[in-house]
Amino acid sequence: MIGAGQLARMTQQAAIALGVELRVLAGSPGESAARVISDVRLGDYRELADLRDFAKGCDAVTFDHEHVPTEHVRALAADGLAVHPGADALVHAQDKAVMRERLTAIGAPCPPWRRIETAADVEAFGAEHGWPVVLKAVRGGYDGRGVWVCRSAEEAAEVLASGVPLMAEAFVSFERELAVLVARSPHGQGVSYPVVETVQRDGICVEVLAPAPGLDPEQAAVAQRIALNIAHELGVTGLLAVEMFATPSGLVVNELAMRPHNSGHWTIDGARTSQFEQHLRAVLDLPLGSPSMAAPVVVMANLLGGDDPDVFSRYEHVMAHDPGIKVHFYGKEVRPGRKIGHVTALGTDLDEVRARARHAAVYLSEGVYT
Amino acid sequence: MIGAGQLARMTQQAAIALGVELRVLAGSPGESAARVISDVRLGDYRELADLRDFAKGCDAVTFDHEHVPTEHVRALAADGLAVHPGADALVHAQDKAVMRERLTAIGAPCPPWRRIETAADVEAFGAEHGWPVVLKAVRGGYDGRGVWVCRSAEEAAEVLASGVPLMAEAFVSFERELAVLVARSPHGQGVSYPVVETVQRDGICVEVLAPAPGLDPEQAAVAQRIALNIAHELGVTGLLAVEMFATPSGLVVNELAMRPHNSGHWTIDGARTSQFEQHLRAVLDLPLGSPSMAAPVVVMANLLGGDDPDVFSRYEHVMAHDPGIKVHFYGKEVRPGRKIGHVTALGTDLDEVRARARHAAVYLSEGVYT
Structure with a gap:
């Protein structure tokens, strides 16, 4: 696995059970996953030579993040390595404009969007689709970074001044945010976890409710079909x-x-197969595991670093x-607002389970009793 | 954790979640836990100097096996280390005669037993309690090793000839075997998992049924009280x-x-708190976790090495x-009869869950379809 953040760290728990010998490429020995894995290689994921050294002898190569240059992913596959996801798929998680083009082509529901270069482009887009206009960095954003909600041409001009390649999207007035997690193996087997509701604050996910409360089963099936498709x-x-x-x-x-x-x-505590085990099974082309829930209601709350x-x-x-x-x-140094861990509560009553998760998360993060 | 077998390996999964930095003392880098833990120290658990080097800087010291000499455990505690379990407790899991003396003293139900030295001692014991007589090595046995069921004085004489310190126990004609797993923290908090049935073959546990099928709730409570006591x-x-x-x-x-x-x-897949997390919480004197089951029926089957x-x-x-x-x-080299892993199935119907676990275990071990 290229990258040694908390995703690689939690993948190690699944790898231990499966007897999979997990190797990670870390930037430094103090990174979250590097602290708990014996086979840590140090290197720079932006350097093809480092990636090649790292991948030597691996049965499959996968990722803890999207930041490996697409051409390097392609080069590793050309070396004969099993890289999952491959460059042709991964680019859609790296380049938002490529993603929008492709989703539009396959009929997946997208907001109105356009590649933009000048203030005039943004103004034209705003005139057509209304304000605010959402500007997004085409590459490199995460956790709300690289996304700007612009209420006027002046605000958009400020973002444009940064010189980052941008695209525009119409502002979507939504009721809530949902997420669908699916797995697909090289064999083509696919599986979908139940649809969840994600609750964001300042662009960062703070809470996940599984399954999404009160979601119409037909809409849930639609969401799962969109993701599997x-x-x-x-x-x-x-x-x-x-x-x-x-x-x-x-x-x-x-x-x-x-x-x-x-x-x-x-899914670590709340589903029969954790997403980390599922990812390993998929990238190793093993049959996928059951996505069924271990309890009627599961709530995950992120731990964000506080002052203490x-x-x-x-x-x-x-x-x-x-x-x-x-x-x-996650064994990460605590910094205010940084994701340093999470808590999970399981049960039957949403309000009660949610209150338990929130209490633990707030207390662990800030020492405040809610 | 002193020792780097599969118990330490599975403890690492729990340590990763809790953010506990687990160090293991391994005899060689190829041992089960040493393959998946970054902080591995090599040394001999029978050498006090190695134990002292290993324990330097640890917040707590615990064990993957019972074979550390009792006096070394005592010496580590005298150095000021938090050793759990302590020598005064651990000796009861190391020395079967000390265990029987103490259990008899506190009124826990034991079979008739006696320390023995000569063939005449065994004959006298057999005359009083009947044959067969079970001879046990006072120290060092596990997985059926160090236990001999002797049908006659002649058979007993052969065992005595080995020179190993022995004790005799009356042969218990049992209906089935049960096990109770409890945790106790230095604070004195105690918790008991549900009573399970263990199925042995040739002295090795092959299957565990949780909860023990058809166990009378009163007898279950008695069993839990015995263990907590x-x-x-x-x-x-x-x-x-x-x-x-x-x-x-x-x-x-x-x-x-x-x-x-x-x-x-x-408990890894079948209880809210795995025994490995529970052990870490107990030895770190953290509040203990819920022992409740994740499904009505859970069956674990051991994977024993086959020919392939x-x-x-x-x-x-x-x-x-x-x-x-x-x-x-467990990432261990496969040898016939060696425990190399396990499988767990969860569900509601015992026969069905048991058949699933057995099918997977037999197929993985021997490649035979049952």
């Missing part, structure tokens, strides 16, 4: 997370990710308060 | 597994182990056959 049409191998907006007139695809995803962390870095000292309270809460800590 | 009286910190015989006249304690135990492997070492090639069949089966592979 994207995986099929794009030739995704491994996991695909499809973030969607639920609007009064239907679903709209927002973003794609081709790796284990924050919206699927609930001593998270571990607060374990005592949350564990005593709720013996069923599952704590996941 | 032993943990309390012996001052156990960490996990305690109590193996019991169910006989027509009640429960009889067979063996004790003070570490994660084969009879608790089902290529277990991984057989994943495809078992995963395709049963997307809900959980496979755990």
Whole structure:
């Protein structure tokens, strides 16, 4: 796995069970996954030579993030390596304009969008589709970075001044955000987890509710079909997370990710097969595991770093308060607002399960009793 | 954790989630846990100097096996280290005669037993309690090794000739074997998992049924009370597994182990808190986790090495056959009869769940379709 963040770290838990010897490419030995994996190689994922050294002897190569240059992914495959997802699929998670072109072509629901270069382009787009206009960096954004909601041509001009390649999208007035996580193997087997609701704050996912509360079963099936169809049409191998907006007139695809995803962390404790095991099974072309839930309601809450870095000292309270809460800590240095872990609660009543997850997350992050 | 077998390996999965930095003392880098943990120290658990080097800087020290000399455990504690379980508790899992003395003293149900030295001692014991007589090595036995069922004085004489320190126990004619896994923290908090039935073949556990099928709830409560009482009286910190015989006249304690135990492997997938997480929480004096089950019926089957070492090639069949089966592979060299992994199945119907677990275990071990 190229990259050694928390996704690689949690993949190691699944690899241990399967007897898969997981190797990671880390930028430094202190990274989240590098702390818990024995086979750590140090290198730069932007350097093809480092990637080639790293991949030597691997049965399959996959990713903890989207930032490996597409041409390097292609070069590794040309070397004869099994790279999952492959470059032709992965580019859709790397380049938002390529993604929109392809989704439009296969009929997946998208907001109005356009590649833009000048202030005049944005003004024309705003005149046609209304304001605000959402500007997105074509490459490199995550967790709300690289996305600007512009209320006027002046605001858009400021973003344009940065020189980053941009595209425009119509602002989608949504009721809530949903996510569908699917897996697809090189054999073409596909499986979908239940549709979840993701709750964001300041562009960062803070809470995931599984299954999405009150979702009409037909709309859930539509969402799963959209995601499985994207995986099929794009030739995704491994996991695909499809973030969607639920609007009064239907679903709209927002973003794609081709790796284990924050919206699927609930599956570690809450599904028969965790997304990390599922990703390993998919990239190794093993039959996929059951996505069924381990409880009627599962809520995952992210731990965001607060002012006090001593998270571990607060374990005592949350564990005593709720013996069923599952704590996941990424071993990362605590910085305000940074994702440093998550908690998962399972049960039958949404309000109760959600309150438990939130209590633990807020207490661990900030030491505040809610 | 001193020792780097599969118990340490599976403890790493729990340590990753909790953000606990697990260090293991391994005899060689190829051992099961050493393959998946970054902080591996090589050394000999029988050498105090190696143990001291290993333990330097650890917040707590615990064990993957019972074979560390009791006096070394005592010496580490005298150095100021938090050792769990401590020597005074651990000796009861190391020395079967000390265990029987103590259990007899606290009123836990034991078979008739006696320390023996000569053939005459065995004959006298047999005359009093009947034949066969069970001879046990006082120290060092496991998985049926160090236990001899002697039908006559002649058979006993052969065992005595080995020179190993022995004790005699009356042969218990049991209906089935049960196991109770409890955890106790230094604070004195105790928790018990549901009572399970363990199925042995040639002295090796092959299958664990959770909960023990058809067990009378009152007898289950008695079994749990016996185990919690032993943990309390012996001052156990960490996990305690109590193996019991169910006989027509009640429960009889067979063996004790003070570490994660084969009879608790089902908890990884089948309980809210795995035994490995529970052990870490106990030895770090954190509040204990919920022992509740994730499904009404959970069956664990051990994978014993067969003639064909290529277990991984057989994943495809078992995963395709049963997307809900959980496979755990220990990364150990395959040798006939050696425990190389386990599988877990969850569900509601015992016969069906048991058949699923058995099918996967037999196929993975031997490539035979049952």
